[in-house]
Amino acid sequence: MSRTRELPRAYVPADFEGAIYERWLEADVFAPDGKGSRADDTKPPFVIIQPPPNITGALHLGHALTSTLEDLMIRHARMTGRPTLWLPGLDHASIAAQYVLDRIIAAEGETREGLGREGYLERMWQFINTTREVMLGQQRRMGASLDWTRLRFTMDEGSSRAVRTAFARLYREDLAYRTETLVNWCPGCRTSVSDLEVLPTEERGTLWTIRYHLIDPRSGEPRTDAWLSVATTRPETILGDTAVAVHPSDARYAALVGRTVRIPFVERDVPIIADDSVDPAFGTGAVKVTPAHDKTDHETGKRHDLPMLTVLADDATINEIGVGYAGLDRYAARAAIVRDLDARGDLESERPHEMLIGRCQRSNDVIEPRLKTQWFVRTAPLAAAALAATRDGRTSVVPPRFEKVWEHWMTSIHDWNVSRQLWWGHRIPAWYCPDGHVTVSELEGGPATCAGCERPASELTQDPDIFDTWFSSGLWPFSTLGWPDATEDLRRYYPGTVLETGYDIIFFWVARMMMLGIHLTGDIPFRTVYLHGLVKDPLGKRMSKTKGNVVDPLEAIAESGADALRFALVHGTSPGNDQKFRSERLDDGRNFANKLWNATRFVLGARPATVPVEAVRLSPDPLHSGPAERWIQSRVAAAIEAVDHGMAELQFAEVTRTLYEAIWSEFCDWGLELAKVRLADSSLSQAEREATWWTLVEALDRYLRLLHPVMPFVTEELWASLPHAPQDPEHLIVAAWPARGQRDEGVETEVAGIIDLVRALRNARAEAGIEAAAWLPVDVVVPAARMATFSSMGRAVERLARARPLTHHANRDGAASGAGLEVVAGELEARITTIGDATLPERERGRLEKELAEATTLLAAARDRLANESFLARAPSAVVAGAREREAELAEMVHRLRARLGA
RNA sequence: GGGCGGUUAGCUCAGUUGGUUAGAGCACAUGCUUGACAUGCAUGAGGCCACUGGUUCGAGUCCAGUACCGCCCACCA
Numbered sequence: 001m002s003r004t005r006e007l008p009r010a011y012v013p014a015d016f017e018g019a020i021y022e023r024w025l026e027a028d029v030f031a032p033d034g035k036g037s038r039a040d041d042t043k044p045p046f047v048i049i050q051p052p053p054n055i056t057g058a059l060h061l062g063h064a065l066t067s068t069l070e071d072l073m074i075r076h077a078r079m080t081g082r083p084t085l086w087l088p089g090l091d092h093a094s095i096a097a098q099y100v101l102d103r104i105i106a107a108e109g110e111t112r113e114g115l116g117r118e119g120y121l122e123r124m125w126q127f128i129n130t131t132r133e134v135m136l137g138q139q140r141r142m143g144a145s146l147d148w149t150r151l152r153f154t155m156d157e158g159s160s161r162a163v164r165t166a167f168a169r170l171y172r173e174d175l176a177y178r179t180e181t182l183v184n185w186c187p188g189c190r191t192s193v194s195d196l197e198v199l200p201t202e203e204r205g206t207l208w209t210i211r212y213h214l215i216d217p218r219s220g221e222p223r224t225d226a227w228l229s230v231a232t233t234r235p236e237t238i239l240g241d242t243a244v245a246v247h248p249s250d251a252r253y254a255a256l257v258g259r260t261v262r263i264p265f266v267e268r269d270v271p272i273i274a275d276d277s278v279d280p281a282f283g284t285g286a287v288k289v290t291p292a293h294d295k296t297d298h299e300t301g302k303r304h305d306l307p308m309l310t311v312l313a314d315d316a317t318i319n320e321i322g323v324g325y326a327g328l329d330r331y332a333a334r335a336a337i338v339r340d341l342d343a344r345g346d347l348e349s350e351r352p353h354e355m356l357i358g359r360c361q362r363s364n365d366v367i368e369p370r371l372k373t374q375w376f377v378r379t380a381p382l383a384a385a386a387l388a389a390t391r392d393g394r395t396s397v398v399p400p401r402f403e404k405v406w407e408h409w410m411t412s413i414h415d416w417n418v419s420r421q422l423w424w425g426h427r428i429p430a431w432y433c434p435d436g437h438v439t440v441s442e443l444e445g446g447p448a449t450c451a452g453c454e455r456p457a458s459e460l461t462q463d464p465d466i467f468d469t470w471f472s473s474g475l476w477p478f479s480t481l482g483w484p485d486a487t488e489d490l491r492r493y494y495p496g497t498v499l500e501t502g503y504d505i506i507f508f509w510v511a512r513m514m515m516l517g518i519h520l521t522g523d524i525p526f527r528t529v530y531l532h533g534l535v536k537d538p539l540g541k542r543m544s545k546t547k548g549n550v551v552d553p554l555e556a557i558a559e560s561g562a563d564a565l566r567f568a569l570v571h572g573t574s575p576g577n578d579q580k581f582r583s584e585r586l587d588d589g590r591n592f593a594n595k596l597w598n599a600t601r602f603v604l605g606a607r608p609a610t611v612p613v614e615a616v617r618l619s620p621d622p623l624h625s626g627p628a629e630r631w632i633q634s635r636v637a638a639a640i641e642a643v644d645h646g647m648a649e650l651q652f653a654e655v656t657r658t659l660y661e662a663i664w665s666e667f668c669d670w671g672l673e674l675a676k677v678r679l680a681d682s683s684l685s686q687a688e689r690e691a692t693w694w695t696l697v698e699a700l701d702r703y704l705r706l707l708h709p710v711m712p713f714v715t716e717e718l719w720a721s722l723p724h725a726p727q728d729p730e731h732l733i734v735a736a737w738p739a740r741g742q743r744d745e746g747v748e749t750e751v752a753g754i755i756d757l758v759r760a761l762r763n764a765r766a767e768a769g770i771e772a773a774a775w776l777p778v779d780v781v782v783p784a785a786r787m788a789t790f791s792s793m794g795r796a797v798e799r800l801a802r803a804r805p806l807t808h809h810a811n812r813d814g815a816a817s818g819a820g821l822e823v824v825a826g827e828l829e830a831r832i833t834t835i836g837d838a839t840l841p842e843r844e845r846g847r848l849e850k851e852l853a854e855a856t857t858l859l860a861a862a863r864d865r866l867a868n869e870s871f872l873a874r875a876p877s878a879v880v881a882g883a884r885e886r887e888a889e890l891a892e893m894v895h896r897l898r899a900r901l902g903a
Numbered sequence: 904g905g906g907c908g909g910u911u912a913g914c915u916c917a918g919u920u921g922g923u924u925a926g927a928g929c930a931c932a933u934g935c936u937u938g939a940c941a942u943g944c945a946u947g948a949g950g951c952c953a954c955u956g957g958u959u960c961g962a963g964u965c966c967a968g969u970a971c972c973g974c975c976c977a978c979c980a
Contacts, residue, residue, distance in 0.1 A: 009939095009940095010940095010942090011940090011942075200976095200977085207980085230980080231980060232980060233980065234980085237980095245980095277978075277979095278979090278980085279979050279980085281979090282979050282980065283979085283980065286980095287979090287980050288980075289980095290980095294978080294980075295978045296978040296979085296980075297978090297980085298978090299978075355979090355980090356977095369978095401907065401908075402907090404906075404907070405906075405907070405975065405976075408905095408906075408975095408976070409975095409976075412976085412977090503974095503975090504975095506975095507975095534974095538914090538915085540972090540973075571916090571928090572915075572916075574916090574917095576908085577908080577909085578908095578909095578973085578974085579915090579916090580914095580915065580916095581915095582914085582915070582929090584914090584915085584928085584929055584930090585915080585928090585929090587929085587942075588928065588929075590942065591940095591942045591943090592942090593942090594940065594942045594943090595939090595940065595942080595943085597939085597940080597942095598939040598940035598942090598943085599939060599940075600939080601939050601940080602939030602940080603939080604939090605938095605939070606939085645919095653916090653917080654917085654919095657917070657927075657928095660927085660928085661927075665927095668939085668940085669944090672939075676939095759945095759946090762945065762946065763945095763946065763947085765945095765946085766933080766934075766945075766946040766947075767946080767947085769933095769934095771934090772934060772935055772937085772945075772946095773935080773937075799937095802937090854924085858923090858924065861923095861924095862923080865923085865960085865961080868960060868961090869960085870959095870960035870961090871960040871961070872960080873960075874959085874960050874961090875922075875960060875961075876922080878922095879922050879923080879961090882922080882923060883922090883923065885923090886923055886924090
């Protein structure tokens with residue numbers, strides 16, 4: 001059966017991309033167990049784990065890159081016959097989603113509190129039901145061949161059950177615990193966030209030096225004439241100070257340790273303590289200690305058993321402890337306190353100060369460290385197991401350099417604050433009884449009774465908090481396969497083959513999946529971590545809506561096609577490295593698709609009349625093939641080798657470069673041009689012309705297969721128009737990946753010689769300013785060893801170099817001499833014998849002189865090298881032999897050029 | 904304060920275990936209505952491979968250092 005048909009004249013992606021995706025869906029080829037799948041179940045499955053995109057966001061180029069790379073891998077694996085699983089999904093993105101929805105309802109005049117928890121969640125489900133289709137539609141438009149039968153969401157029941165089970169297990173194993181400690185508090189989001197969600201930003205603040213008056217031990221009252229100066233960037237925190245610390249070996253303050261100072265406004269007397277954490281060289285060398293609002297101070301406080309006074313409310317206003325400042329916003333309080341300190345003469349100095357301020361990744365609010373009772377996951381043992389997996393190679397990271405940051409992070413990891421004071425997400429499955437007992441249960445309806453005192457469920461209260469969104473993401477590789485049940489999918493598709501994602505979420509996501517996956521399932525979640533870089537704007541800046549430098553993938557697709565976008569993204573990527581994306585890249589991709597389109601049109605149109613339209617694919621007959629046909633076959637084999645290598649090494653840009661070069665510069669520029677000559681040569685037999693045509697068909701077929709993972713639409717469309725072999729499937733997407741063919745080094749060298757000759761002749765003509773269309777007589781000296789190829793390809797040389805008549809001689813004795821243009825191309829040398837003018841034009845003389853100068857320099861360098869005893873003694877013999885050959889070649893060239901110029 | 908990456912043509916990037924003359928695309932110049940393609944064809948110009956030393960017969964490639972750019976990590980108030 002053949003689907004040979006006429007292709008439209010112009011390549012217009014919009015005309016067919018959508019329809020092709022529908023065809024794939026209909027053929028049911030995406031799922032490993034789909035009815036159109038041609039997977040060989042005896043082969044190991046190939047499983048890609050994709051980062052489920054946030055349900056709120058629109059697809060940006062980063063998603064497009066992710067989709068493209070993953071689709072490329074899955075399509076390649078599918079064509080090699082492996083069962084493939086690429087599971088689609090969406091992440092509920094708790095804090096990010098709330099942030100977005102809060103703004104939406106704010107625009108409607110609503111608030112989170114106004115809607116209430118139930119109402120708010122209802123509104124959230126409504127919201128994501130509209131965004132989810134957009135997100136999924138965008139992936140389909142990219143051509144992503146995801147197994148839609150397994151679509152999952154991190155808030156679906158399977159995920160919920162996995163979350164509850166995982167947490168209950170961690171709790172039972174003492175790997176999850178609840179405690180009051182210092183956390184990162186975002187006053188805007190009204191929740192704690194993990195260390196990773198705090199972005200240190202460089203800002204110019206103020207360093208104030210203030211005086212704490214020493215208490216007179218006799219009177220118990222502060223002395224007006226004796227004080228200790230401390231420096232602070234956050235004067236409002238003095239309200240919570242419970243000590244002043246100095247370095248133990250600081251002689252200036254040694255006598256003061258153990259004495260007491262009075263904190264202004266709150267009129268609290270606090271001790272002066274000695275602690276190693278103090279840097280005597282900074283500020284005054286004395287530090288105010290606020291254990292409830294500073295990380296270092298918190299540690300100091302614990303060491304010295306200091307009271308920890310929380311002075312901030314959840315909204316970052318000063319609470320009742322702050323007496324006269326209570327109710328003021330933190331910054332208003334700061335200003336007021338500075339003013340009041342100054343008024344009472346206790347503000348010693350103030351100066352600008354560059355510092356790092358932690359801001360919320362989501363809302364950009366300044367994070368306040370503060371005490372909260374929160375759930376934590378004990379990470380040390382989990383991290384040790386994750387680290388062991390990368391160290392012993394069970395999981396490898398591409399590019400390997402990321403293993404270093406991985407090591408560092410895993411070895412200096414802190415416990416993970418997993419509870420969030422938000423509404424949208426998985427509720428923490430912990431219940432508390434009035435007596436303070438904690439019950440953690442994986443049961444959907446919660447525990448029946450208190451674990452500590454057997455009180456009934458009705459007397460228990462569930463923790464109002466939810467999980468950090470990354471907790472459920474961390475279970476993704478196995479929660480999506482049915483865990484905690486021992487499902488067939490889990491047995492078959494876990495661990496995954498490749499986790500592909502951006503390096504920016506290596507800690508957020510990759511690390512958590514490794515830690516949780518290994519612990520909960522007993523096996524690594526994936527064998528390879530492939531990290532791609534960020535897609536940036538042409539100036540190397542991060543794309544962001546506020547900067548207005550974002551490229552919308554859907555617009556790019558509308559303009560140039562999904563294939564062009566995919567090509568552009570893959571062409572510019574290399575593992576772990578960012579790429580600057582410029583829209584010219586889209587043109588490259590579109591032009592390439594167009595080139596392929598037209599090459600296919602040509603091949604279809606060049607079908608010899610003796611081959612029926614509905615012909616079944618034949619292999620080119622080797623007996624009737626010439627050197628050009630063998631050259632094409634050998635170059636196709638070379639391309640297969642290179643693409644296989646690129647795929648195996650995950651060097652996908654190498655794949656696109658190889659194919660671009662092979663299809664455009666080799667197949668189209670030379671393969672088709674050489675074939676045109678033979679197809680039109682009436683002196684050849686019918687069998688010979690058919691062999692040429694089948695060679696083109698076969699080459700095209702191979703190239704389309706190789707390119708399909710990168711540019712699935714145009715290749716699918718074009719492949720459908722080619723004659724197929726009986727064993728070929730209906731769709732390219734499930735066609736077999738090409739097997740390596742035999743290289744023919746001999747024919748590659750000889751045809752390269754012919755190509756060089758044509759190029760040299762064209763060059764000489766152009767340099768001499770000869771009219772492009774003119775036919776000029778050319779005489780070529782052809783060594784005996786090159787004669788067969790030359791005579792077989794003579795007509796091609798004639799046409800491509802516009803050489804007519806084309807004559808040849810076995811040696812220079814009989815060759816033409818006198819005026820004309822001399823051309824040297826490797827072992828072939830040629831002379832354009834008539835150029836209309838008997839004298840050598842000045843331009844031509846100039847060209848030859850330049851060539852002579854170059855050749856002379858190179859010859860001198862070559863001779864120097866050969867005169868070097870060490871080189872001869874130490875370099876490998878092949879290199880020396882090559883140098884000798886080179887020297888001889890150059891000497892010959894210099895000789896010929898001199899003769900020519902001297903004539 | 905630690906760590907990582909980058910620096911190759913005007914721009915964006917390749918450059919495999921060190922080995923002849925460092926490549927591509929875009930842009931540029933010149934010439935082409937050559938029946939697949941002007942989304943094209945042909946030809947060409949354009950590089951002290953950031954800098955300084957070292958190893959080597961030989962360095963864009965390996966080593967050490969320097970500069971600039973970018974990123975990650977980090978409890979100097």
